[in-house]
Structure formats: C-alpha cells, structure tokens
Amino acid sequence: xxxxxxxxxxxxxxxxxxxxxxxxxxxxxxxxxxxxxxxxxxxxxxxxxxxxxxxxxxxxxxxxxxxxxxxxxxxxxxxxxxxxxxxxxxxxxxxxxxxxxxxxxxxxxxxxxxxxxxxxxxxxxxxxxxxxxxxxxxxxxxxxxxxxxxxxxxxxxxxxxxxxxxxxxxxxxxxxxxxxxxxxxxxxxxxxxxxxxxxxxxxxxxxxxxxxxxxxxxxxxxxxxxxxxxxxxxxxxxxxxxxxxxxxxxxxxxxxxxxxxxx
Ligand code: PEP
Ligand code: MN
Numbered sequence: 001x002x003x004x005x006x007x008x009x010x011x012x013x014x015x016x017x018x019x020x021x022x023x024x025x026x027x028x029x030x031x032x033x034x035x036x037x038x039x040x041x042x043x044x045x046x047x048x049x050x051x052x053x054x055x056x057x058x059x060x061x062x063x064x065x066x067x068x069x070x071x072x073x074x075x076x077x078x079x080x081x082x083x084x085x086x087x088x089x090x091x092x093x094x095x096x097x098x099x100x101x102x103x104x105x106x107x108x109x110x111x112x113x114x115x116x117x118x119x120x121x122x123x124x125x126x127x128x129x130x131x132x133x134x135x136x137x138x139x140x141x142x143x144x145x146x147x148x149x150x151x152x153x154x155x156x157x158x159x160x161x162x163x164x165x166x167x168x169x170x171x172x173x174x175x176x177x178x179x180x181x182x183x184x185x186x187x188x189x190x191x192x193x194x195x196x197x198x199x200x201x202x203x204x205x206x207x208x209x210x211x212x213x214x215x216x217x218x219x220x221x222x223x224x225x226x227x228x229x230x231x232x233x234x235x236x237x238x239x240x241x242x243x244x245x246x247x248x249x250x251x252x253x254x255x256x257x258x259x260x261x262x263x
Contacts, residue, residue: 001152001155001156001160002151002152002155002191002192002193003191003193004190004192004193007193008193009022009193010023010189010193011194011195012024012195013133013161013163013194013195014133014161015054015090015110015132015133015161016054016084016088016090016091016109017053017088017089017090018053018054018090018109018110019053020163020195020223021163021194021195021223022195022223024223025218025223025224025225025260026053026054026223026224026225027051027052027053027054027224027227027253027256028052028053028055028056028092028110028197028224028225028226028227029043029047029050029055029056029225029226029227029228029229030044030056030057030092030228030229031043031056031057031058031228031230031236032057032061032201032228032236032237032238032239032240032243033057033059033061033069033071033072033076033236033237033238033239034058034071034072034076034080034093035072035236035237036079037079037082039230039231040057040076040079040080040082040083041079041082041083041086042231043055043057043083043229043230043231044083044084044086044087046229046231046249046250047087047089047229047249048088049250050246050249050250050253051253051257052227052249052253053089054089054090054091054092054109054110055080055083055084055087055089055090055091056091056092056093056112056226057076057080057083057091057092057093058071058076058094058238059071059073059074059075059076059077059079059080059093059094059104060076060093060094060095060096060097060100060104061238062094062114062116062117063238068238069237069238074103077093077103077104077106077108080093080107084109090109090110091107091108091109091110092108092109092110092112092135092226093107093110093111093112094112094113094114095108095112095113095123095127096114096117096123097123098122098126101123101126101129101130102130104132105130105132108132109132109133110132110133110134110135110163111127111130111132111134111135112134112135112137113127113134113135113136113137113150114137115137115140115167115202116139118136118137118138118139118142118146118147118150119139119142119146119150121153124136124150124153124154124157125153125157127154127157127159128154128156128157128159129157129159131159133159133162133163134154134159134163135163135197135226136150136151136162136163136165137167138164138165138166138167138169138184140168140169140170140178141169141170142169144184144187144191147164147188148192151192151194162194163194163195163196163197163223163224164188164192164194164195164196164197165196165198165199165226166182166184166188166196166198166199167180167199167203167226168180168181168202168203168204176203176204176205176206177202177204177205177206178203179203180198180200180203180204182198182213182216182220183220184196185198185217185220186220186221189221195223195224196222196223196224197222197223197224197225197226198213198214198217198220198222198225198226199225199226199227200214200217200225200227201227201228201239202228204242206241206242207241207242207244207248210227210228210242210244210248210252211244211248211251211252211255214252214255215252215255215256215259218260218263219262219263221263225256227244227249227252228243228244229243229244229245229246229249230243230244230245231245231246232245233245
C-alpha cells in the first residue's frame with residue numbers, strides 16, 4: 001500500500017494546521033516533553049510566530065532509564081489541547097501503548113510512534129484503526145525495508161494518513177547521538193508515495209548541529225521537519241542538549257525558508 005508503483009502520485013497528509021507532502025513542507029516543533037502549561041503555551045506561541053505549522057510535545061515519554069522523567073500523561077495531553085485552542089496549531093504527541101491510543105486520539109491531531117516502538121506491531125495495528133494521522137519514526141536499528149513494512153501495518157489497518165520520519169540510526173560513530181542518513185529522503189520518495197519528515201534533533205543530539213541538518217534535509221527534498229525547542233534548554237526535563245531556544249528556532253526557520261525557495 002505504501003508503494004509508489006501502486007500509487008504514482010505523492011500523498012499529502014493533513015491534520016488540522018499541519019500539511020505535509022506533494023510540495024508542501026510542514027514544520028512540527030516544540031519541546032521534547034510537556035512540562036508545565038506555561039512552558040507548552042510559550043512554545044506554541046514561538047512555534048506559530050516563527051511560521052511553523054504544528055506543535056510537538058511528549059506526554060507519554062519512552063525513556064531509556066526508568067528513573068528519568070516519564071511525562072505528565074493525560075495532564076500533559078490536556079495542556080497540549082489547551083495550546084491548540086489558543087493558537088490553532090495541530091498537536092503531535094507520542095503514544096507508547098495500544099491501550100492509550102483512544103485516549104491520545106481524543107486530544108492529539110497526530111499520533112507519533114517513537115523509534116523504540118517502530119516494530120511494536122500491536123501498537124501499529126492499533127493506530128491503524130485510529131482516525132488520527134500518524135508520524136512513524138524509524139527505529140534506530142531498522143533497515144528501510146523494515147521501516148516501510150512498519151508503515152504497511154498502519155496502512156493495512158485502514159489508516160492512510162501516515163508520515164514517515166527519519167530520526168537517525170545507530171552506528172559506530174559516537175560524536176553524534178545517532179547518525180542521520182539523509183539519503184533516506186530521496187530513496188524513500190522513490191519507493192513510496194508517503195511523505196517523509198526529518199528529525200535533526202534526535203538525529204544529531206547537539207543543539208549546535210540542528211540548524212545545519214535541518215537545512216540539509218530541506219535541500220534533500222524532505223517533506224517536513226520535526227524539531228525540539230524549549231524556552232530554556234538548559235532547564236529542560238528531557239533532551240535539552242539537542243533543543244533550540246526560541247531565537248535559534250526562529251533563525252533556523254528563516255534559513256530553511258531560504259533553502260526551500262531555492263530548491
Ligand atoms: C521524541 O520525539 O522525543 C522521541 C522520543 O523521539 P525518538 O522516538 O525518535 O527517540
Ligand atoms: Mn526528545
């Protein structure tokens with residue numbers, strides 16, 4: 001179902017204010033985690049004024065350590081929905097369990113499947129039955145064939161609104177958190193009609209590398225970006241070291257706009 005042979009024209013995925021694919025570039029931005037109502041509202045206003053199209057924020061966080069902040073759960077979802085009410089921005093947030101799909105679908109416009117869950121087939125089936133669009137992140141050790149077959153689970157479940165997301169893979173290199181393979185963008189666009197967005201935040205793991213890789217993603221033809229930003233990255237409860245502050249995010253947006261006009 002994902003194959004371009006079967007459907008030669010590129011798909012556009014639309015969810016509220018967010019539209020990606022077929023020439024429309026969508027930018028999803030916000031903090032790694034929803035922390036407080038004030039924090040997510042401040043992010044929402046900064047995202048909107050910089051010209052991005054959707055707000056991200058994790059309420060259910062899949063953390064490497066069980067002792068790390070696990071997210072605000074339903075309270076966080078409510079804060080995201082309030083931010084949508086105030087700004088009109090579509091909400092993108094992760095769902096980590098099939099049991100939570102209905103709950104997260106009540107509040108979110110787009111269900112994010114995290115890298116760690118790319119091959120959680122029961123979860124893929126569950127979001128395949130949701131009326132919400134899905135952002136499917138590539139597993140850090142998954143091949144592109146495995147990635148596309150994971151998307152196939154969601155499409156086969158009856159949900160056609162799938163966006164793919166390259167967020168970096170695990171290699172021998174340790175200077176960046178993951179290694180971000182941008183050839184995924186044109187390769188996936190040749191194989192499938194689904195839009196592909198790039199996550200330069202998790203893909204690099206360093207604030208100072210995010211803007212360059214965001215621009216490179218747009219130059220490579222990416223259909224969108226998902227970027228972590230925070231009012232005070234040094235104080236973030238997760239992933240502050242790879243988050244942009246508001247001024248850096250605005251600068252990234254204006255540099256990306258210039259690249260988008262040139263390609
Ligand atoms: C995230 O988007 O904050 C996240 C946990 O991403 P990933 O699943 O790509 O690690
Ligand atoms: Mn994160």
